[in-house]
Structure formats: structure tokens, C-alpha cells
Amino acid sequence: MNKINAAVIGTGYLGKYHVDKYATLPASRLVAICDIDSENTQELSEKYRLKTTENYRDLLGQVNAVSIATPTSSHFEIAEFFLKNKVHVFIEKPITTTLQEADTLVTLAEKNKLILQVGHIERFNPAFRFIEPLVHHTRFIEAQRLTSFKLRGSDVSVILDMMIHDIDIVLSLVKSSITDIRATGASVLTHHIDIANARLEFESGCVASITASRINPTSARLLRIFQDENHLHVDLHRNLCRIRRKGNSEMYPGVPTIDSEETYLEKGDALKEEIKAFLNAVIHNTTPTVSGQAARDALAIAMQITQIITDNNAKHQQ
CATH class of the missing domain: 3.40.50.720 (NAD(P)-binding Rossmann-like Domain)
Incomplete structure (x- = not known):
């Protein structure tokens, strides 16, 4: 064929x-x-x-x-x-x-x-593809996906519209079972959740903090990955990757300097x-690359996060 x-x-x-x-x-x-x-x-x-x-x-x-x-x-x-x-x-x-x-x-x-x-x-974003092979012993991941309000996509929560991208990214990087999920969020402009933060704890010890907002004055798609050997800072919007490692000299007694390496990638066509x-x-x-099972797993976490926020907000309204 x-x-x-x-x-x-x-x-x-x-x-x-x-x-x-x-x-x-x-x-x-x-x-x-x-x-x-x-x-x-x-x-x-x-x-x-x-x-x-x-x-x-x-x-x-x-x-x-x-x-x-x-x-x-x-x-x-x-x-x-x-x-x-x-x-x-x-x-x-x-x-x-x-x-x-x-x-x-x-x-x-x-x-x-x-x-x-x-x-x-986002799995096909040049910046993500660049750092993906560098991810090994991940300790902490911070993902932020922020944008101003647009009518398109507002028929569902920001979790299903935006955060699910970063949930999928995190699950693809951390090959470990989730042991705990904590989340908070609020409806601001729509009847759905417009801003949310979720904290995922993994059996491996890794923790991921994921924030999504569609009521931000500016847009950003950022990913920070902290590992034993380096810190990876990724701007998915600007296609910028920054790798930071411990240097060979000291900035203070007992505190090593930090060597930083920046790479700008061509925009590409994801x-x-x-x-x-x-x-x-x-x-x-x-x-x-993104199988039906992988998408199903991301949806499952997104739905759990949504339910946690909905339940928490309902308690506070009583």
C-alpha cells in the first residue's frame, strides 16, 4: 500500500x-x-x-x-x-x-x-521532540498552558480543552503509576472550569504540577522538567529549549555554578x-505515536481532575 x-x-x-x-x-x-x-x-x-x-x-x-x-x-x-x-x-x-x-x-x-x-x-512540537530523549530520572515537572479567552473550545472545561495536552505530555514522560491527584479550579467566564491546577504524584516519586487557564491576559505554553543531572526548560510556543546543568566551579562555597545551553528550533509544522x-x-x-490507549489514559486523568474540582467547589458552596 x-x-x-x-x-x-x-x-x-x-x-x-x-x-x-x-x-x-x-x-x-x-x-x-x-x-x-x-x-x-x-x-x-x-x-x-x-x-x-x-x-x-x-x-x-x-x-x-x-x-x-x-x-x-x-x-x-x-x-x-x-x-x-x-x-x-x-x-x-x-x-x-x-x-x-x-x-x-x-x-x-x-x-x-x-x-x-x-x-x-504537542507530541509533534519540535521543542518537545528535542527534549524528549533527554528525559530520564524526572523528579518534578511543571507545565503551564495559558491563553486569553476565545469562544472556540469554551463549550467544555479548560481541562478537556487545554490541560489534557499537558496531561498527555506528562504521562508520556513519566513511566509510572499515579498514586495521588489533587486539584483546584474555578469557573470565571463560563459555566465550565476556566482555570485549573492539578498536582499528580507518581509511584516513582515524581510530582507534576499542571496549570491551565483561558482567562490569562497573555499566552504561554511552558514546560519545566527537573532531573538529577539537569533542568530542562521548554517554551513550546517559541520553540526554545534551555538545558541547565551543574558547572565545574562554585558560585558560593559548596554551591556549584550553573551552565546553561539554549537551542532555538525551527517552527516546523506539527x-x-x-x-x-x-x-x-x-x-x-x-x-x-499517540495511540488510542494513550489518549484514553489522558482522558481518564482529565476526568478525575474535573471531578475533584467539581466536588471541592460544591463543598465550599454549601
């Missing part, structure tokens, strides 16, 4: 970028796009000369793989249909709205020997790399 016959389902804000990538990647033959709103598909269909449909079921028999970039509430129904019909699936994050749905998709993919990949795009990895997994039948 040299080229994958693919379709994109959902051509709104994010889906249109999926269309652009599939249309230009050599491993893909983009044959159709699907959206319930024909206005979303018209310009793209003319640009790339694509078939269009408002019903994803019409794609069956035409494609080997699909990208699902629809609202989260529809992920399960669409993904289940294609997995049952032996079609490889890429889903934007979060994988589904419930763990039961996620488990069903993971089981279906395994049963039918299909690729199920989920769009946790979505293109993500879809390229999906197509490669389909062609070579390899485990995707």
Missing part, C-alpha cells in the same frame, strides 16, 4: 488544516471531504477538486483512512462506524466524551488490527508531522 485513500470529516476551524495536509502529503490520496455544512466544504472542494458529502457513511468503500475533526460529542459515533468497517482512524483530541466510549474504540481497533491515532499535537506519522503507521502497521 503506497498511497492511502483518505477523507477528512469535519472541515471547520481545524479540519480545513487537515485537508491542506492530506492534499499535499505524498503518502496520501485525499479523495473526499465531509461536513454537515456545505459552506465549509465548497472552497476546499474547488481548491483541491474533491468529492464532498454531508453524510460520512457515503465514504465507505472509497477510503482506507479518515481524519475526524468534528465536535467531540460526535467522535465516538463516527469513529466506531469506520473502525467496525475496517477503516483506519485519526481523531482530534479528546478521543471521546466518556471512558466507556474510548475503551470501545480501543478494543475495536485492536480487534480489527487497525490504526487508531489521536491528535495530541500538524503535518502528526498526519504524516498516522499515514506511516497505516502503511507500515506500526503503533502510532
